[in-house]
Amino acid sequence: MALTGVEIFKMLPKTNCKKCGQPTCLAFAMKLAQRQASLDQCPDVSEEAKQKLGEASAPPIRPIKLGTGDKAVKMGEETVLFRHEKKFVNPCAFAVKIEDTLTEADAAKKMEEVLASEIDRVGQKLRVDALFLSNDSGDAAKLEALAKLAAQKAPGVPVIISTKNPDAAGAALGHLSGQNAVLYGADAGNLAGMAEKAKAAKATLGIAAKNLDELSDLTEKAKGLGIEDMVIDSGARKAGEILRDNTYIRRAALKKGFKPVGYPVINFALREDEMLETLVAGLAVEKYGSIVVLGSVRKWKDLALFSLRQNVYTDPQVPMQVQQKIYKIGEPGPKSPFLITTNFSLTYFIVSGEIENCKVPCRLAVMDSEGLSVLTAWAAGKFTASKISQFITESGIEGELEQKELIIPGYVAILSGAIEDKLPGWKITVGPREANGLPAFLKSRA
Amino acid sequence: MPFTPPKESYNGKIFELGLGNGEKAVAIGGENVLSFHGFEGSTPRKPVIALEVQDIVPDDWPQTVREVYKDVYGDPVAWAVYCQDNLGAEAIALRLAGTHPDRGDISAEQAAETVKKVLAAIKVPLIILGSNHAEKDTAVLVKTAEAAKGSNCAIGKAQEANYKTIAAAAMANDLKLIAMSELDINLSKQLNILITQMGFDREKLITDPMCSALSYGLEYTYSVMERIKLAALAQNDPVLQPPMLADVGMYVWKVKETQAPEADLPEWGALAERGIAWEAVTASSFLISGAELLIMRHPAAVEAVKKFIAEMEV
Numbered sequence: 112m113a114l115t116g117v118e119i120f121k122m123l124p125k126t127n128c129k130k131c132g133q134p135t136c137l138a139f140a141m142k143l144a145q146r147q148a149s150l151d152q153c154p155d156v157s158e159e160a161k162q163k164l165g166e167a168s169a170p171p172i173r174p175i176k177l178g179t180g181d182k183a184v185k186m187g188e189e190t191v192l193f194r195h196e197k198k199f200v201n202p203c204a205f206a207v208k209i210e211d212t213l214t215e216a217d218a219a220k221k222m223e224e225v226l227a228s229e230i231d232r233v234g235q236k237l238r239v240d241a242l243f244l245s246n247d248s249g250d251a252a253k254l255e256a257l258a259k260l261a262a263q264k265a266p267g268v269p270v271i272i273s274t275k276n277p278d279a280a281g282a283a284l285g286h287l288s289g290q291n292a293v294l295y296g297a298d299a300g301n302l303a304g305m306a307e308k309a310k311a312a313k314a315t316l317g318i319a320a321k322n323l324d325e326l327s328d329l330t331e332k333a334k335g336l337g338i339e340d341m342v343i344d345s346g347a348r349k350a351g352e353i354l355r356d357n358t359y360i361r362r363a364a365l366k367k368g369f370k371p372v373g374y375p376v377i378n379f380a381l382r383e384d385e386m387l388e389t390l391v392a393g394l395a396v397e398k399y400g401s402i403v404v405l406g407s408v409r410k411w412k413d414l415a416l417f418s419l420r421q422n423v424y425t426d427p428q429v430p431m432q433v434q435q436k437i438y439k440i441g442e443p444g445p446k447s448p449f450l451i452t453t454n455f456s457l458t459y460f461i462v463s464g465e466i467e468n469c470k471v472p473c474r475l476a477v478m479d480s481e482g483l484s485v486l487t488a489w490a491a492g493k494f495t496a497s498k499i500s501q502f503i504t505e506s507g508i509e510g511e512l513e514q515k516e517l518i519i520p521g522y523v524a525i526l527s528g529a530i531e532d533k534l535p536g537w538k539i540t541v542g543p544r545e546a547n548g549l550p551a552f553l554k555s556r557a
Numbered sequence: 558m559p560f561t562p563p564k565e566s567y568n569g570k571i572f573e574l575g576l577g578n579g580e581k582a583v584a585i586g587g588e589n590v591l592s593f594h595g596f597e598g599s600t601p602r603k604p605v606i607a608l609e610v611q612d613i614v615p616d617d618w619p620q621t622v623r624e625v626y627k628d629v630y631g632d633p634v635a636w637a638v639y640c641q642d643n644l645g646a647e648a649i650a651l652r653l654a655g656t657h658p659d660r661g662d663i664s665a666e667q668a669a670e671t672v673k674k675v676l677a678a679i680k681v682p683l684i685i686l687g688s689n690h691a692e693k694d695t696a697v698l699v700k701t702a703e704a705a706k707g708s709n710c711a712i713g714k715a716q717e718a719n720y721k722t723i724a725a726a727a728m729a730n731d732l733k734l735i736a737m738s739e740l741d742i743n744l745s746k747q748l749n750i751l752i753t754q755m756g757f758d759r760e761k762l763i764t765d766p767m768c769s770a771l772s773y774g775l776e777y778t779y780s781v782m783e784r785i786k787l788a789a790l791a792q793n794d795p796v797l798q799p800p801m802l803a804d805v806g807m808y809v810w811k812v813k814e815t816q817a818p819e820a821d822l823p824e825w826g827a828l829a830e831r832g833i834a835w836e837a838v839t840a841s842s843f844l845i846s847g848a849e850l851l852i853m854r855h856p857a858a859v860e861a862v863k864k865f866i867a868e869m870e871v
Contacts (some may be wrong), residue, residue: 193787195780230824323560331558349870354845355596362563372558389834390841391868397779397845410826414814415834418772419842425776460773467615468811522866529846547689551659 114164116144123153123161124343130154132280148494166401171364172373175240175315177204177402179291184240186342186375186401192361198426203396204240205416206271206404208381210502211246211253217256222264224408230417237417239324240430244293246285251282258283267536271295271317271377271402277304280369284312291341293317293402295377302329306336317377322346323356327371330487332545341374342402353378357399375401382406389415396420400537430482431456437506438463441472448473448553451499452520453480453488461546469550473555480501485520496529518542565590567790571849572760572798573602576648576733578683583647584601585849586800591786593869603866604844606851606859607648607684608640612663612671613655619816621832622737622855630729635685637675644859650808650852651675656697657688665700666697672701676708682833684852685720685734686804690714702726711735713802714765717748717854737765738805740777740783742797749796762799763850770808771839777848778803786847803843806854809836813840837861841869 120140131152133139142148150156151166169207184204191197209221222242229238242261246254254274261270271293272283274282280419285410295317297305309316320326324343338538345356357376363369378400382388388405389412395403396419405412425431433454440463452462452492456478466473478499480488488494499519509515515537519527521544530539543552562657573587583605590598607788614631615623616811629636629755633651638642642648653668676683685701687694697753699711699722705712715723720736727734736752737746745766752760766785782801789797807814817825838857840851844866853859 131632193780193783194776195784325563327560328559349871350865350868351593351595353871354593355871358594359560359562362565363560367561367563369560372560384861385836385866386837387864388869390640390837390861390865393838393841394845394865395855397842409830410824412826413835414769414825417839418814419775419838422772422776427776427780430591456827457769457774457777464773464811467813551635554659 113142119143119164121460122156124157124333126155127394128155157379170373171368172361172375173340174201175375175412176291177271177293177315178267179230179289180267182240182267182269183291184269189361190365191360192365194423195241195427196490198428200422201401202420202424203400205392205420206240206241206243206402206415207408208243208404208406211248211250211255212259215260216324219264222261222268225268226265228413230376230409230414232414232417232421235421237413237421239405239408239413241269241271241402241540243271243273246272246279246283246296248274249276251276251279252341254279254285255282258286261288267295271404272314273317275301275319277301277308280305281308281311284308284494287314288312291315293320294378295342297329297333299325299329302332303336306338307335307398310321310337315342317342317344319344320346323359323372327369328521328526330371343372343374344377344379348379350394353391353395353400354398357395361399368448369418370494377402377404377405380406385409385412388412392416393419397423400456401533417479431476432479432482434458434557435477435479435502438475439472439478440475441470442468443472443474446557447471448518449476449512449516450474450518451476451478451503453483453485454479455477455482455484455488457463458484462549465546465549466553469553471550474508476503476506476508477516486522489523489526494523496533499526499530500533503537514538516540520544521548526528562597564596565594567792567793569793569795569798571786571789571800572731572762574763576684576709576711578707579680579684580678582709583811591790592845596853596871602849603848604645604851606840606853606858606862607650607682608644608646609650609852609854610636610675611638611652611654612668613661615654615731618810618854619827619832621815622810623852625856631719633671634674634678634775637679641679641681644856646681646859648682648684648687649675649679650686652686653701654688656693657690658693658862659674663695665696668697669700669704674703675711675779676705676710680708683708686713686852689714690789691716695722696721697786698723698727698769701769702730702732703705705732706730709733711761711763713737715748715752717744717751720748720752721755721850724755728755728757733761733763735765736799737767739753739766740769740781742766742781742788745781745785746788746794746796751798753796759795760797761871763802764797764799765802765804767822768806768808770812771835772814773808773812775839775842782843782847798850800852801847802852803831803840804852805836805840805843806852809839810854833861837865841865
């Protein structure tokens with residue numbers, strides 16, 4: 112359970128030395144309680160206090176890094192149950208299962224699919240993040256060969272090794288030293304051996320429990336063996352079990368401060384039916400999965416899941432914005448209509464969607480209004496005649512148009528005169544107030 | 558170490574709402590916990606999925622989904638019967654798209670005739686939707702409500718601009734009413750209050766907080782739904798206790814991801830699966846965030862969502 116500022120204050124030196132940058136120890140304690148300061152900023156804190164406070168001030172869900180370099184994935188550190196409360200912090204990783212029973216060619220092909228999965232979506236590079244190499248054969252040599260293949264074919268892609276056999280784990284991890292890999296498969300029968308291999312390879316240990324009781328037991332035992340970095344699996348496989356266990360785990364970690372489950376969760380969405388797999392993976396994205404294991408790479412499935420992850424992990428307090436520029440919808444010619452709106456993403460999506468639907472090619476100027484919708488932006492002085500005219504002038508769009516005509520949203524009809532004054536030679540036309548009036552408006556002009 | 562499940566219980570409960578008559582009647586809502594949280598409370602009813610039917614040829618639907626209905630569209634009765642008999646629809650949502658002034662301007666009287674014929678031909682519950690033209694919907698929904706009297710249909714959507722007439726028509730003909738506002742918990746609350754102040758029974762309301770598609774504002778609908786459900790349960794706010802609708806199909810099947818051929822965008826993969834996945838992911842997300850009733854278009858997406866619902870039962 113998180114400590115209050117006063118509880119923390121009692122353990123500080125109370126010298127008010129200001130070395131931490133705060134005027135008093137109490138002020139520093141308050142900052143610590145709000146997680147806005149870190150204990151190592153205090154040079155004089157006692158070892159005992161450090162231990163006690165360190166434990167209490169650790170994030171309720173331990174941060175874990177999977178992989179290294181620019182393909183590394185951060186997990187954990189979540190602070191809320193619902194995304195409207197505060198931004199979900201670290202987007203989950205998608206991992207694709209590759210069995211060591213596949214032929215080398217088939218395994219290599221799957222790795223290549225993972226490498227080719229990267230797409231650019233609304234300015235972010237998204238991809239299948241990790242390989243889940245599974246010791247289905249039970250043969251240590253086969254798992255090792257697969258790990259070696261991954262190191263050759265997909266260097267830099269984070270790897271999760273899945274086995275119940277510590278010797279197989281050790282051999283496979285030998286090819287992944289310094290890679291921040293995950294060793295998944297630690298259970299009641301092999302914990303000590305697996306913990307040893309994970310420690311030797313500096314890998315995160317993946318606990319594979321049968322239920323939440325066993326999970327809490329195993330993480331405590333692993334901790335006793337000196338393991339700090341873990342990812343956890345409660346054994347949930349059916350969608351309803353995933354929702355139940357993930358919800359209990361998140362609540363226990365955040366609201367009860369129950370440390371034994373304060374780790375990122377690994378979920379398995381693998382299904383024969385790929386459409387169902389997509390939906391179960393979607394559930395894990397929305398409800399607290401940190402690693403989601405999939406059975407295959409499919410471009411359509413990736414696109415849907417990447418988009419969902421992007422949606423769920425956006426900051427609810429910052430309006431989603433679209434880049435300021437003039438977007439072409441369809442293939443507009445010199446005579447096509449030219450419209451303007453603001454850069455709130457919903458405004459853009461709705462306006463561009465209506466234009467796309469009515470199949471009248473247009474140019475749509477999207478002006479930076481700090482993510483506000485048309486009326487709000489106008490009221491806040493971000494969508495004014497002078498700003499609009501400056502944007503239009505600087506865009507150099509004039510040269511592409513046969514007739515200099517700009518269609519403005521009906522809600523800001525009041526601006527038409529002022530824009531005409533500031534844009535000599537331009538005709539300003541007032542469009543419909545709502546986007547759903549655009550198809551009729553545009554078709555009537557065609 | 559034993560794990561004590563941190564269960565949540567709430568004072569509030571979602572109203573249970575019935576649609577239709579006879580053996581094919583359905584009911585939604587009734588739960589006293591968040592969606593699919595049967596592990597800590599009561600979830601007596603499964604979500605219901607209505608298949609969408611239109612009164613005109615759906616020439617604005619992309620090929621992937623239009624193809625499914627090519628033998629029946631143009632005839633709303635045949636289309637509705639096909640959905641019920643061949644696709645196993647639990648409910649039909651008849652969208653009177655052709656009444657829109659820009660899409661044929663079919664008269665309210667003619668729309669009412671269509672409703673009568675469809676009602677006579679199907680046994681499953683009907684949801685009657687206007688064309689989302691606030692002014693025309695007033696006339697169309699009043700006439701169609703009369704035609705649907707006694708059928709225990711839902712009609713909609715009542716919005717801020719036209720709720721008075723539509724709510725009065727639903728009340729006079731003993732129908733359920735869909736109240737839609739735009740992506741804001743307070744607007745939803747306000748509209749539900751205005752409608753109940755007219756004497757409309759809040760237990761006959763369905764809240765539509767406005768849908769959106771994956772990648773096109775999904776997170777807004779998702780979070781508004783979660784907030785409405787939490788207010789209904791944790792704060793026991795009766796105004797927000799009607800079950801919720803997600804009108805998924807019409808938002809999904811107009812976005813680029815459900816239309817662009819693979820040849821144009823090879824990195825997006827197969828169009829057929831992509832479209833179905835887009836509708837199914839959008840739909841299942843809104844079930845997770847709190848919707849009890851869905852309106853969808855592609856039967857393969859419906860099938861996937863039904864399998865998902867079955868798996869959500871623990």
